Each structure stands twice: as structure tokens, then as C-alpha cells.
Amino acid sequence: MADQPVIRVAAIRKAYGRTVAVDDVSFDVHQGEIFGLIGPNGAGKTTTMECVEGLRSPDSGRIAVLGMDPARDAYALQQRIGVQLQEAQLQKRITVREAVELWASLYRAPLDGQRLLEQLGLIDKRNAWFMTLSGGQKQRLFIALALINDPEVVFLDELTTGLDPQARRAIWELVRGIHDRGKTVCLTTHLMEEAERLCDRVAIIDRGRIVDIATPAALIRRHAPEQTVILATADPLAGEWLRAIPGMASVAEQSGRFTLRGAGEDLVSRTIQCLADHRVMVTDFRTERATLEDVFLKLTGHSIRN
Amino acid sequence: MLHGLWRLTWLEVKIFVREPLGVVGTVGVPVVVFIALGRMFGHAGGEMPRAVTVDLPILAAMILVLSAVLSLVTIVSIYREGGILKRLRATPLRPHTILTAHVLVKLLFTAVTLAAMALAGRRYYPVAPDVPIASFALALFVSTVSIISIGFLIASAVPTARFAQPIGTLILYPMLGLSGLFVPVAAMPPALQVLARVLPLTYAVALLRGIWHGDGWLRHAGDLAALAIIFAVCTAVSAKVFRWE
Numbered sequence: 343m344a345d346q347p348v349i350r351v352a353a354i355r356k357a358y359g360r361t362v363a364v365d366d367v368s369f370d371v372h373q374g375e376i377f378g379l380i381g382p383n384g385a386g387k388t389t390t391m392e393c394v395e396g397l398r399s400p401d402s403g404r405i406a407v408l409g410m411d412p413a414r415d416a417y418a419l420q421q422r423i424g425v426q427l428q429e430a431q432l433q434k435r436i437t438v439r440e441a442v443e444l445w446a447s448l449y450r451a452p453l454d455g456q457r458l459l460e461q462l463g464l465i466d467k468r469n470a471w472f473m474t475l476s477g478g479q480k481q482r483l484f485i486a487l488a489l490i491n492d493p494e495v496v497f498l499d500e501l502t503t504g505l506d507p508q509a510r511r512a513i514w515e516l517v518r519g520i521h522d523r524g525k526t527v528c529l530t531t532h533l534m535e536e537a538e539r540l541c542d543r544v545a546i547i548d549r550g551r552i553v554d555i556a557t558p559a560a561l562i563r564r565h566a567p568e569q570t571v572i573l574a575t576a577d578p579l580a581g582e583w584l585r586a587i588p589g590m591a592s593v594a595e596q597s598g599r600f601t602l603r604g605a606g607e608d609l610v611s612r613t614i615q616c617l618a619d620h621r622v623m624v625t626d627f628r629t630e631r632a633t634l635e636d637v638f639l640k641l642t643g644h645s646i647r648n
Numbered sequence: 649m650l651h652g653l654w655r656l657t658w659l660e661v662k663i664f665v666r667e668p669l670g671v672v673g674t675v676g677v678p679v680v681v682f683i684a685l686g687r688m689f690g691h692a693g694g695e696m697p698r699a700v701t702v703d704l705p706i707l708a709a710m711i712l713v714l715s716a717v718l719s720l721v722t723i724v725s726i727y728r729e730g731g732i733l734k735r736l737r738a739t740p741l742r743p744h745t746i747l748t749a750h751v752l753v754k755l756l757f758t759a760v761t762l763a764a765m766a767l768a769g770r771r772y773y774p775v776a777p778d779v780p781i782a783s784f785a786l787a788l789f790v791s792t793v794s795i796i797s798i799g800f801l802i803a804s805a806v807p808t809a810r811f812a813q814p815i816g817t818l819i820l821y822p823m824l825g826l827s828g829l830f831v832p833v834a835a836m837p838p839a840l841q842v843l844a845r846v847l848p849l850t851y852a853v854a855l856l857r858g859i860w861h862g863d864g865w866l867r868h869a870g871d872l873a874a875l876a877i878i879f880a881v882c883t884a885v886s887a888k889v890f891r892w893e
Contacts, residue, residue: 397738417740425738431730433659435666440659447655448740471666 346409348373348495348526349394354403356389363389364400365550371495376517376527378541380534380634386550387530388428388499394528395425395497408494421450424488426481428499428530434473438464438483441472442490449491458486462516478509485516496520498529502536514540534634544634548642558634565640566632569609571602573617574626583620587612599626652741656749664753674719675761678712682765703829705784706856710824710849712761713792716754717799718816723750724803725812734893743892751796758792779860787859791852794875797882798848804890823849848878
């Protein structure tokens with residue numbers, strides 16, 4: 343059982359009328375990892391996730407979560423998974439405490455709601471109505487509801503959409519905390535930074551199909567191996583020496599600022615070696631790696647932002 | 649999952665009471681209107697439409713039930729549009745438990761309103777001591793459940809919460825005109841008679857009127873059967889076509 347993936351999705355397909363939302367999607371999620379489905383809005387991330395959660399039935403294909411079929415064993419499965427839905431709301435005038443107590447009453451072995459609210463920084467808001475909470479507080483409450491049954495797998499759908507950067511970072515910390523407690527996390531996001539910072543592995547989805555699956559670093563190495571080095575120097579001969587570095591694809595100079603591009607893991611060390619060999623005096627030096635954003639652009643031919 | 653049902657129902661009652669206009673509109677306004685009407689007509693006697701004098705309790709009960717169903721349609725639409733229904737469904741709660749809780753809330757407030765009206769209106773509309781109140785309440789319950797099943801069909805059909813109120817009004821209130829309360833069904837044009845015969849309100853009015861005037865349940869077996877069939881059909885169809893999001 344140990345090697346068995348926690349989630350196994352095999353060739354699922356889901357169409358709404360003539361629109362195919364999810365087309366031949368397959369992936370595995372393993373015990374204890376944070377797995378991300380990434381792609382632009384409308385790519386099929388949420389539909390895929392809701393099929394896995396048992397909220398929708400795929401037209402074809404097979405899904406197993408903790409060895410169960412989400413469509414058939416929905417109620418047994420709900421006891422063991424935690425779900426946060428995209429753009430969900432609660433009753434406007436339900437209090438934080440009432441929501442947590444209601445959820446706790448629905449599960450066989452709930453956690454202590456009071457402690458959970460403390461951990462999520464919501465304890466001062468326990469008597470506040472849902473409608474009075476800020477976006478970040480609402481999302482923390484939804485995280486509390488997703489965790490109340492101490493689930494083995496947690497699903498988070500567009501968790502930080504609409505939050506300001508500070509609230510977003512706070513939520514990321516919480517997700518890492520869930521992961522550190524040994525839970526398996528499956529999340530969707532259209533934010534590449536979020537995926538890079540949180541996910542152990544990501545599946546890039548575009549127009550209902552999976553384009554590639556790997557760790558963020560492996561995806562970048564595979565699809566956007568270019569490195570960029572930016573440095574500043576007054577040395578008039580620097581350009582000539584830098585252009586001679588093996589594997590250097592391009593060197594652009596603008597009034598003493600050089601932008602170097604090239605492929606290969608050792609471009610940076612070769613550049614440093616070159617600068618040292620020629621005793622070039624450098625006043626600024628930094629490197630830029632490609633991001634998942636670049637990978638996405640390369641794989642799909644269009645930007646993730648629309 | 650009875651535990652979840654009571655908890656959710658109680659929670660929805662509390663949430664409803666917190667809505668500033670909710671209780672005033674549901675319980676307060678009907679009672680005040682009822683008293684006002686009683687003051688206007690109560691002592692005049694004589695020349696009033698039959699519906700007001702003879703069938704007043706039935707008319708009042710039907711209007712209350714229709715507005716309860718309408719507000720059920722509205723709240724279900726709002727909960728659906730806000731993703732609340734979907735969020736509740738992604739729990740061990742059974743789908744029908746979530747909807748039943750709302751039905752119970754509406755039944756409770758309808759009962760409270762009717763009781764308040766009965767108490768407040770005693771002076772203007774003295775209820776004869778031989779009226780079988782318990783049987784009437786039971787008949788009203790049966791009728792309400794049947795009409796609510798139509799409400800769920802409407803709730804399945806309305807596109808957004810904004811349309812719930814007008815569309816519900818358009819479908820529900822004309823049922824009152826065809827129910828035989830104002831014009832006997834037999835006196836209607838044939839086409840309307842056919843329509844009246846498929847609407848639950850027609851049977852509800854016949855049943856309630858009969859029970860109020862002391863008929864036995866057996867005499868209204870046909871009405872009961874009709875209400876039961878309407879309930880079964882509407883519930884079965886809603887279960888298929890109801891949208892959770």
C-alpha cells in the first residue's frame with residue numbers, strides 16, 4: 343500500500359455540451375507531496391479537481407482516491423478528505439464558530455475547532471459573521487473547514503486568488519504547515535509563483551489537456567534551460583572576453599551593463615571563471631533563472647495571463 | 649444523517665432570525681395586515697366577497713404557504729449562486745438533508761405566523777369551536793409539502809437568484825386564482841379547468857375547505873392522492889434536474 347499513489351487519475355474526460363473541459367487527463371499524486379495543477383483560468387483545473395473530489399463525474403476514465411472511487415464512495419471519501427472550493431461562500435450571517443462547529447459535527451473524528459481557529463489566527467473572529475470577514479480571513483476559515491476532520495488529503499482550489507500579497511504569503515505558510523504535518527495536498531493555481539514556491543510537483547494544464555508533469559525545477563531545466571546573467575563593468579575589453587565563453591548564446595551591452603544569455607547548468611560558473619581569469623572589475627552581478635511562467639509560455643505558445 | 653439535519657435546521661433558523669427584515673416580513677407583516685383587514689371588515693358584516701368571509705382562514709393559509717415557497721425558491725437560488733450549496737455538498741451531508749433543512753425552516757416560520765395570526769385575529773374572525781384545528785393543521789402540512797415540491801422545480805429552472813422572486817411570483821400566485829377559492833373550478837373555461845386540475849393548490853384548497861367545515865378525511869381521499877402524486881412527480885423530477893451550482 344505504501345507505494346500506491348494517494349490519488350490516481352487515469353484518462354478522464356469531461357465535456358459540457360460541446361465544450362470539452364477535460365480531455366484525457368492522467369496523473370498520480372503520492373503520499374505527503376504538494377501537487378499542483380497549474381494553468382490559466384478555464385484550462386480545466388477546477389473541473390479535474392472536482393471530479394477527483396467526487397463533486398462531478400467524469401464522462402470517461404477512472405479515478406481512485408485513497409483506493410476509493412470518488413463518484414461511488416462519495417460519503418465514505420468525504421470523511422477522509424478536506425476540500426476548499428474556488429469562490430465558495432457561506433451563509434452571510436453564520437459565525438465563524440458556528441461554521442466550524444457544524445462542520446465538526448458532520449465528521450466522525452473531528453479536531454478541536456477552538457484550537458484550529460487559534461492556529462489559523464481566527465480565534466478573535468470566532469463570533470463574527472461570515473459577511474464581515476476579509477478575503478484572507480474567509481480563506482483561512484475555509485482552510486479550517488477543510489482541515490476539521492484531520493483529512494489525509496487536502497484539496498485547495500485557487501486558494502489565494504483575490505488576496506493581497508501579504509495575505510497570500512500568510513496562506514502559503516499555512517499550506518506548508520499542512521504539508522509538514524504529513525498531509526497530501528493537491529492544489530490548483532494560475533499563479534506560477536505560488537506553484538514554484540509551494541509545489542513538489544506540478545502538472546501544466548492547457549485547454550483541458552496535460553502538457554507536462556514534473557517538479558518545477560525539472561520543468562524549467564527541460565523546457566527553459568536558458569540562464570541569464572546581468573553584470574556591470576567599466577572594463578572596455580569585457581564584452582570580447584564574455585562572448586568567447588563556450589555555450590554563450592548572446593551578449594548584449596548597454597553603457598557598461600551586460601546581459602548574457604546561454605544554456606547549460608554551468609553558464610554562471612563559467613562566467614565567473616572568465617571574469618576572474620581576466621581580472622575584470624565588476625560592480626553588479628546577478629543571475630536570472632527562467633520561471634514556470636517561461637515554461638508555460640514555451641509549452642503552450644501563449645501567456646498564462648489573458 | 650439526522651444529526652446533521654437538526655443542527656443545520658437550527659443553524660438556518662438562527663441565521664434567518666439575524667436577517668433584519670426576515671422575521672418582520674415573514675411573521676410581522678402578515679399578522680399586521682390580517683389585523684388591519686379584520687378591523688376594516690370585521691365589524692361590517694354582510695356584503696363581502698365569499699372568499700373573505702367564508703374562506704378567510706384558507707385564503708390566509710394559502711397566501712402564507714405560497715410566500716413561504718417563494719422565499720424557499722429565493723433562498724435556494726441565493727445559496728446556489730453564492731456557492732453555499734456546493735460547499736455544503738462537499739461534506740458528509742447528504743444533498744437532500746441540505747434542502748430538507750430549508751423546508752423545515754420555512755414550515756416552522758409558516759406555523760409560527762399562522763399561530764400568531766390566529767391569536768391576533770380571534771376578535772375579528774372568531775373560529776367556531778367545532779373547527780377541527782388539528783386536522784386542519786395536518787391538511788395544511790400535507791398541502792404545503794406538495795406545493796413546496798413545485799417550488800423545487802421552479803428553483804431548478806430559475807437561472808439566477810435575481811430571477812427567483814419574479815419567476816416564482818409569476819408561477820405561484822396565479823395558482824391561487826385557479827385554485828377554486830374565488831371561482832369554482834367547474835365554472836371555469838375548459839382550458840383553465842385542465843390547468844387547475846394539474847396544480848396542487850386546487851386540491852389543497854378543496855382539502856382545506858372540506859376539513860375546515862368538518863368533512864372526514866375519507867371524503868378527500870382524491871385530493872390527498874392528487875397532492876401525493878404531485879409531490880412524488882415533482883420530487884422525482886427535481887432530484888434529476890436540480891442544479892447545485
